Amino acid sequence: MRGLLLAALLLGVSPALAQHPRLVLQRSALAGFSHHSAEQLWPHLREGDALSLSREAANPYDALAVRVDWQGQALGYLPRSDNGAVAQALDQGRALDARISRLREHADPRRRIEIEVAAPLTPRP
Known part of the structure; x- marks a missing residue:
């Protein structure tokens, strides 16, 4: 564990993040920014913030819809072009996590x- 923390510090990664290694599966832009709570929550969001992913198989616009929430509030969705593999993994019960990887005024x-979607490399407690 000590070697992992030292490597994290040398690479500029937070030691807290290094204790939970993860494999980044994809990075995607958030879809639906203007249609959900993202615009109102913008001043409170930070890079690295944890997000939750929820499948919405009954979504009338996209059968593979994956909603993205921040602290229990809907920010938007993974884009339709990027949601297939994540939707399939969630449907299979695979453990995935997500976080904000980049924020920018645009x-x-x-x-x-x-958004960065990842799979943990070690079992979570």
Whole structure:
């Protein structure tokens, strides 16, 4: 464990994050920024914030819909072009986590929040 923490510090990774190694599966822009709570929550969001992913198989617009929540509030969705593998993994009960990987001011709301979806490499307690 000590070697892992030292490596994390050398690489500029938070020691807290290094204790829970994860394999990044994809990075995607948040879809639906203007249609959900993301715009109102924008001042409170931080890079690295944990997000939760929820399948919405009954979504009338997209059968593979994956909703993205921050602290229990809907931010938006994974884009339709990027949600297939994540939807399938969630449907199979696989453990995935997500976090905000990038925030930036941009006129196009589709380019303001980037989400990172990952699979933990070690079992979570």
